[in-house]
Amino acid sequence: MAQQNIVDARVVKRFPAARDSQPFELNVHFRAADGATILFGPSGAGKTLLLNCLAGFTRPDEGRILLHDQLLFDAATHIHLAPQKRRCGYIFQDHALFPHMTVRENLRFAASAAPREKGRALNRHRRVHDLLDAFELADLAARKPAQLSGGQKQRAALARILLSEPRLLLLDEPTRGLDLRLRRAFYGVMRETRARLEIPIVMVTHDLDECFELADSVYLLDNGRVLQSGPREAVFARPASLDIARSLGIYNLLPATIAALDPGRHTSRLAVLGQEIEGPYFPGHFIGDAGFLCVRQSEIRVRTAETRSHHNRLSLRLENWSMSSSGIRLLFDHDAVATVSESEFEALRGENRLYLEIPPSAVYFIA
């Protein structure tokens, strides 16, 4: 039977103003089930602090932390389980492999701390061996962490965590400072890990790509508060406020008014820049409501005037363009942005009035 909300944490932690810092309060209600939950937000949002509270390194001022049905922390009854009793695997930014032990010794250390394997040396030995193989570390087992590359360290850290049989996996910006190739490799390993382990994985990042690569659910944090949370697609398709949409930086936001609403056919029409766009029905809004059309940049296709299809498109003036890693970035008036491939760009060259084609399902309205 699938359990719901395997981690349930209400956490309040206050830091008074100090000489060199503003007062800060973390006040969140966090739930995570099996699969990957990503804590996303700018630096100083309280993401790592929340992770440390879950792991038991930081004691919250108020609240309650439940893992499965076990109480890890409860302010009211003064329960604060020590980190070594929580079985929350924690991967640090720099992996924190013990520098004085070889890779094998690092893994053995974790294996002998795992509750199931206490005293069963043979079993322990076999599990270390298996994981060294599974993470392609067998040839590196005799090396010290200082002799490993970034990617190898990462695999070793993950293998070590898995040996300790965690009930919850916590990762603090594990790909920070790694190049794209190593990040991709890490995403692959993480996907395998997620499939192999049926435990909640909570990962801190401030990299949006990482959210899209790995997240099942997302928590958007800022200034110690949860701005929005939910399944990844729901959060990114429907940001809860204009501020969130602006801070994520992946949307085109254009002033719009609702021109028509049809709950029966589940459609709507938005008046945008003197043109009309079709979208889905927006419950809770009325005709004449003013707000913003919000469309993910990646959902937009760019067409010239000649293209036959003229379904659901906005005419905008191309103002500038620049190269980016994912293609050519086109900048239009009203700060609209779209990215096209180089071959598409060749076809568009010379035109300065272009059409932004938007699938109705990608249209979203923010009041």
Add this chain to the structure above:
Amino acid sequence: MGVDWFPLWLSLRVACLATLFVLTVGTLLAYLLSHKAFLGKNFIDSLITLPLVLPPTVLGYYLLVLVGRASPLGHLYEAVFGSPLVFTWQAAVVAAFLHSAPIYIKAARAILETVDYRYEWAAHSLGASEWRTFWRVTLPLAWRGLSSLATLSFARSLGDFGVTIMVAGNIPGRTQTLSVAIYDAVESGNGRLARILVLVVSCAALALLWPGARLSAPSERLARGSRTHPPA
């Protein structure tokens, strides 16, 4: 006239035992001070520093009062070991301990504090108990610093004079350590003996400190390693 080497052997024995106590008690105290928050921590820290600043005679006086034959502690010692503590070579061990422990504890605390807390957190998150983390992670990472500190402690234990003469006295062949023997030789005008013993003490101290300095210097192996290994 031959030289009586008894003071040298006694001093070595006293210093060995005192260092052993310093290493166990001192490391434990340093760990508590560096890793735990508790009431009265600053007071205990001051108490540990006190022997460094008090005149040895004051310390010796306190010890005489504390473990003298009339005190409860002295009674307890006499009941357990069958003889009083004061004016025995065992009292010289206590004196040497007091002489070297404060410096060891203060420096060991600093060394243990510099051990990156993330390694300890990582060990805890893997389920390792505090005891296991201390033995397998904290101590090995601090080993280099602590062992050079241990040689310093040993050298310092060899050299105590003031407290030793107060609580162990100057009984030739029983409690006369090297530093006391030198004092005795100078007092009785035996310049040759004083010169020999002074030379012995100086050489022994140098021989101890030299490897200690090598331990605390950055390791050649590590320095070479960081140049040849590819950047992480």
